[in-house]
Amino acid sequence: xxxxxRISVFGGRDITDNVYQDAYELGKxxxxxxxxxxxxxxxxxxxxxxxxxxxxxxxxxxxLKGDTLEEMNDYITIPISTNMGITRNALxxxxxxxxxxxxxxxxxxxxxxxxxQMEKPVIGxxxxxxDGFVNVDTPNAVIAFIKDNI
Numbered sequence: 001x002x003x004x005x006r007i008s009v010f011g012g013r014d015i016t017d018n019v020y021q022d023a024y025e026l027g028k029x030x031x032x033x034x035x036x037x038x039x040x041x042x043x044x045x046x047x048x049x050x051x052x053x054x055x056x057x058x059x060x061x062x063x064l065k066g067d068t069l070e071e072m073n074d075y076i077t078i079p080i081s082t083n084m085g086i087t088r089n090a091l092x093x094x095x096x097x098x099x100x101x102x103x104x105x106x107x108x109x110x111x112x113x114x115x116x117q118m119e120k121p122v123i124g125x126x127x128x129x130x131d132g133f134v135n136v137d138t139p140n141a142v143i144a145f146i147k148d149n150i
Contacts, residue, residue: 003033003034003035003036004036005033005034005035005036005097005098005150006035006036006037006038006095006096006097007030007035007036007037007038007096007097007098007099007100007146008037008038008039008092008093008095008096008098008099008100008111008115009023009026009027009030009037009038009039009045009046009049009099009100009101009102010039010040010045010089010092010099010100010101010102010104010107010108010111010112010115011023011039011040011044011045011046011049011101011102011103011104011108011127012044012045012102012103012104012105012107012108013042013043013044013045013046014044014105015044015045015048015102015103016103018126019045019048019102019103019126020044020045020048021048022102022125022126022138022139023045023048023049023052023102023125024048024049024051024052025052025139026049026052026100026102026125026139026142026143027048027049027050027051027052027053027054027055027056027058027060028052028053028055028056029052029139029140029142029143030049030052030053030058030143031052031053031054031056031057031058031059032056032058033143033146034058035058035146036058036059036061037049037050037053037058037059037060037061038060038061038062038063038092038095038096039060039061039062039063039092040062040063040064040065040088040089040092040107041062041063041064041071041072041073041076041079041080042062042064042065042071042072042073043073044103045102045103045104046062046073047073047074047075049102050062050073050075050076051073051075053075053077054075054076054077055075058077059077059078060075060076060077060078061076061077061078061079061080061095062076062078062079062080063080063082063088063091063092063095064079064080064081064082064088065082065083065084065085065086065088066081066082066083066085067081067082067083068081069081086107086110089107089110089111089114090114092111092114093111093114093115093117093118093120094114094118096115096120097120097121097150098120098121098122098123098145098146098149098150099111099112099115099120099121099122099123100122100123100124100125100142100146101122101123101124101125101127101128102124102125102126102127103125103126103127104127104128108127108128109128112124112127112128112130112133121145121146121149121150123135123136123141123142123145123146123149124136125137125138125139125141125142
């Protein structure tokens with residue numbers, strides 16, 4: 001099934017095994033829905049979701065901070081080198097129809113803010129507690145949110 005809907009996944013590098021597993025499961029579910037998935041292309045949440053998307057036969061685009069592929073995890077389908085550092089976070093928000101924030105620190109918070117500023121639907125999975133920001137506990141709840149909001 002091919003779907004042109006783009007989902008960006010924001011998330012941290014330093015995560016627990018539980019968060020890794022949920023991000024991996026979410027990646028598989030996103031691929032099963034046929035979504036094109038974008039992430040920062042690195043470790044942690046980005047690797048887990050990439051692995052899930054890749055193993056389920058989906059497309060995962062890694063929007064990298066640097067100008068080489070050195071930071072890219074092994075599961076990226078399409079790498080995009082930006083040489084933009086953390087300012088590439090805005091690109092992840094621009095290139096989505098909905099976004100998922102998983103765990104994360106201030107980089108993830110900036111991505112959430114960019115997406116909200118562009119009035120994109122954003123859902124959290126084990127993420128920030130913010131006013132007006134829905135946080136869920138399961139990958140299936142993320143998929144339900146996406147389907148209800150795009």
